[in-house]
Amino acid sequence: MKKYTPYILLFPALALTIFVLVYPLIQNLINSFMDVSLIKGCKGWNGFRNYFNIIHDGVFWLAFKNTCIYAVLGTILSLITGLGIALLLNQELGKINSVLKFLYTIPWVISPVVAGFAWKWLLNDNFGIINHWLQSAGIIKEGITWLGSADTALICVILARVWQFYPFAMVMFLAGLQAIPQEQYEAASIDGANCIRKFFHITLPNLGSVINVLLLLGLIWSFNDFNMVFVMTRGGPINSSMVLPVLVREYSFVHFDLGKGSALSILIFSLLLTLSFIYLKVISQRESI
């Protein structure tokens, strides 16, 4: 084999990655120190002005808070739901099991855009089925504008996110559960342990590394997630459900301030880079590359 063969094989992949992923990242960093407008073009350097403007923008801090709530709450709830359902599906159900597994995975297989659309329609204040049920059960008198009021919008989007994301956790947990040696349970049974003790002393410790990976991936992906919020609320009403990725679009393509948008995306990137390095550490502990 010639010395440069691997580089030839890698060339197309590397070229695309550099052109579409690495170069924009560097250009983004440059943009963030410049006064660039989508309409007026580039007007030269302006130092840390963009970052300064962002830090003094109340919407940024609101979006930052919302993104953290969305990522943390969304991920933890998805993990709990996913683990619960994985435990249910891990029993012996016979042939029907694979059908059930498929059905439980549907929310994750369909596009997040469809998921957001379906939830938006379900939560519609006049014609949605949720308000109708709550009204007929006598819990509420008037229909609630779930996505139209600042108190409930973010929570509803998080619920939709959990609905859409839990199957990923479920699939990973199922794989993890099947890898637990059966002998451990048998030994525990002989020692007279009940279900709850078995869960906390055998199941959970064995799933430790799966949980780590899922937490990090979930946090990273949720932190980046643009779709659910954009489709359901566009960050509204009055920015009450605004998250950082949606705010980048807002700065750059609604207010036409590409410099400010770039500065914000650099901030998001640095946060995510930190998370990604932790992820890398966690998986390289599991298995050397």
Added chain:
Amino acid sequence: MRKLLLNIITFSLILIILIPFFWMFSTSLKPLPEVNKIPPQWTCKGMSFKSYCDMFMYLPFTTYAINSFIIALSTTFLTLLIGSLAGFAFARCQFKGKEFILIVFLLSQMLPGASIIIPLFQLIRKAGIYDTPVGLILVHTSVLLPFVIWLLYGFFKTIPQEVEDAALIDGCSKLDVLLKVLLPLSLPGLGATALFAFLGSWNEFFFALILTESDTSRTIPVGIGLFVGEYRDVWNQMSAAAVLFSIPPLVLFLMLQKTFVKGLTAGALK
């Protein structure tokens, strides 16, 4: 007894979880006056598949669907082609900088779309492919490539080196080994990877939203995602579009469920 109870929970829970989907399907079958009726009902008189035709006739979903298919299929083809070359290099060759490049690919998977979109937008506009399927194919291919390479690298690694050595002794070139020995052996892995790439491109929303502006080059998710404000009250037709749009992913997933789950857990856990 306890087992029966757990089974009942398992079966009823899925019905609850799928309510958003059922509700969307029910809406897609209703005529418009029934959609906007208070109180809402699950079924009504005159349910039919009429919205499914109307949506293609009155909304630009024919163009969207053609665009979605062209973009997703081209992306699948390109990522598989480029990805298998790179995956092969990683799995079978020793070279300088291998670990570093692998880690760059792994990290670029985590790259937030928001952090590259602005320069990408400027670049693509300068190149004259803004608002065209070509631009989206290029971006989707590059964005999906890192994960595809990791998946294929994993699959290629599982194929024993001996098979390859035997082929080399028989006088095959490295390229022959890739095309005639490795590729056929890793067909299941390639299938799962192709499915992943197709779904990734088919469902992709963020880049498709920002890198297009006219109906002639938009994809289906953009059409659905921008629904509010554009086609305000035709929830039945939009539901029909959303249901139809979900069929390819569901069918593909059903076909390749086992391989896909294996690939997913391998790709994400390795």
